[in-house]
Amino acid sequence: MSLIDTFNGALTLNQRVFAEMRDDSNGVRRGFLLILMVGLLVGAIQSASLLISSANPDQVLAEVLAGYRQSIEQQRATATTPEQREVLRWLEESEDELANIARAIITAPTILPRPVVLVFQALAQTVSTPLTYLSGMLLAVVLTHLAARQLGGKGGIRAMVAVGSLSVAPHALDALTFIPVLSFPIALIAWGWGLIILITGTSVVHRFDSGKATLAVLLYPSLLIVLGIFLSCILIFALVALVAGGGS
Amino acid sequence: MESLSYLFRLGSAGLFLDINTFRAQRDNPHALREGFLLVLLIGVVVGIASFIGNFLATLATPDPENLLAIIQREIEQTPFVTELRELNPAFSLDPLFAQITAFARSLQWNGLIGAVTTPIVYLLSWLIYGVIAHLAARSFGGEGTFAQTLGCTALASGANLLALVQIVPFAQVSGATLLGLIGCYMGLRVAHNLSGWRAFWAALLGPILLGVLLLVIGCGALAVLLAAAQGG
Numbered sequence: 484m485s486l487i488d489t490f491n492g493a494l495t496l497n498q499r500v501f502a503e504m505r506d507d508s509n510g511v512r513r514g515f516l517l518i519l520m521v522g523l524l525v526g527a528i529q530s531a532s533l534l535i536s537s538a539n540p541d542q543v544l545a546e547v548l549a550g551y552r553q554s555i556e557q558q559r560a561t562a563t564t565p566e567q568r569e570v571l572r573w574l575e576e577s578e579d580e581l582a583n584i585a586r587a588i589i590t591a592p593t594i595l596p597r598p599v600v601l602v603f604q605a606l607a608q609t610v611s612t613p614l615t616y617l618s619g620m621l622l623a624v625v626l627t628h629l630a631a632r633q634l635g636g637k638g639g640i641r642a643m644v645a646v647g648s649l650s651v652a653p654h655a656l657d658a659l660t661f662i663p664v665l666s667f668p669i670a671l672i673a674w675g676w677g678l679i680i681l682i683t684g685t686s687v688v689h690r691f692d693s694g695k696a697t698l699a700v701l702l703y704p705s706l707l708i709v710l711g712i713f714l715s716c717i718l719i720f721a722l723v724a725l726v727a728g729g730g731s
Numbered sequence: 732m733e734s735l736s737y738l739f740r741l742g743s744a745g746l747f748l749d750i751n752t753f754r755a756q757r758d759n760p761h762a763l764r765e766g767f768l769l770v771l772l773i774g775v776v777v778g779i780a781s782f783i784g785n786f787l788a789t790l791a792t793p794d795p796e797n798l799l800a801i802i803q804r805e806i807e808q809t810p811f812v813t814e815l816r817e818l819n820p821a822f823s824l825d826p827l828f829a830q831i832t833a834f835a836r837s838l839q840w841n842g843l844i845g846a847v848t849t850p851i852v853y854l855l856s857w858l859i860y861g862v863i864a865h866l867a868a869r870s871f872g873g874e875g876t877f878a879q880t881l882g883c884t885a886l887a888s889g890a891n892l893l894a895l896v897q898i899v900p901f902a903q904v905s906g907a908t909l910l911g912l913i914g915c916y917m918g919l920r921v922a923h924n925l926s927g928w929r930a931f932w933a934a935l936l937g938p939i940l941l942g943v944l945l946l947v948i949g950c951g952a953l954a955v956l957l958a959a960a961q962g963g
Contacts, residue, residue, distance in 0.1 A: 591793030
């Protein structure tokens with residue numbers, strides 16, 4: 484089966500493609516090739532978009548300053564004490580100096596000409612994107628596999644990695660996230676679609692029904708979120724107690 | 732002597748988690764020697780890639796000392812620093828920026844140091860991890876020999892081939908550690924005929940110990956700093 488057929492089969496949740504990936508001794512290699520294809524496509528388009536936007540130093544500088552002003556406005560909304568307002572005034576009055584620093588960083592001379600530097604940065608983003616997808620997929624697969632085995636699944640990690648790689652296929656949509664208004668909805672659709680593929684893949688590898696496969700996929704991420712909230716609460720209470728103790 | 736293409740085939744089989752290669756390595760009488768050569772070769776190749784990437788990145792990055800001088804000059808003109816100077820005329824940013832500049836200067840040899848140390852770091856990590864994982868696997872009822880453990884876990888270092896991407900300046904490597912751990916799990920399972928959960932704990936014991944050790948060292952360093960701050 485060709486790479487494009489595997490890609491299409493993943494997107495259409497074709498059970499035959501999932502079963503074939505599970506049983507193929509070259510499944511991991513094929514899965515990684517799929518991630519490489521999607522990652523290079525997304526990385527190339529995103530870095531081309533970045534290249535166009537960063538080619539003009541004045542535009543980059545304007546974006547940096549706009550972000551700085553927005554950040555000050557956000558902090559002003561939450562500033563309650565005179566000291567906080569004083570710091571914000573300092574930051575506001577330092578805008579010219581910040582602009583000079585940003586301009587110096589953006590336009591600082593390098594040994595290689597600036598177009599070559601920009602091409603290097605674009606190339607770096609292009610080749611790093613597949614690895615970012617790979618790392619996210621591996622983490623999701625490991626957590627899912629652990630939960631699945633605890634729920635009585637019989638599949639192996641190699642098959643899970645091969646089939647889990649298919650969940651990266653919908654992220655080809657991320658290539659369109661350079662469109663400002665559509666960025667979030669497209670990323671959300673790609674993520675949700677990938678989740679459905681991972682659930683389907685888990686049910687195929689571990690021979691689960693869809694309910695159990697959903698539980699396996701969501702179990703550890705849910706636990707980690709709950710744990711994160713719990714630890715954040717403890718940290719906030721500790722900080723409040725520390726501040727109150729220091730005040731008294 | 733093993734050919735380079737054979738070693739690269741072994742590395743790519745480890746990268747793609749090929750179970751048949753793990754089994755063949757378990758039964759290979761030269762597993763230890765081939766494992767050593769494989770880890771060394773991957774370390775050398777990744778070190779060279781990292782050196783080239785670092786060198787190109789240096790050519791594509793502005794001189795950090797000039798940049799720091801500009802940053803210091805601009806920060807000194809901000810209202811915050813001006814008001815601080817009015818309150819305390821002795822206030823100066825020079826010591827802070829001197830330290831940062833010295834640190835930036837010390838980083839300029841990073842590429843070369845990285846290239847030289849990568850094979851050594853890979854070999855040491857493989858040996859130390861192998862010893863801990865072997866002891867753990869044996870205590871969980873594993874049947875493999877030390878040579879089989881090292882031979883099979885060496886295949887997992889194939890995951891480090893992902894780091895070849897560093898030949899592109901500014902490129903970021905991710906996923907290699909997790910993929911390497913999955914490879915180690917498979918290697919231990921095959922080498923010792925362990926059940927899934929036992930191989931899982933044998934593979935994770937080393938990283939868990941390392942994490943605990945770093946946590947203890949971190950807490951100790953924090954306690955020393957706090958004590959020093961209170962004493963000062």
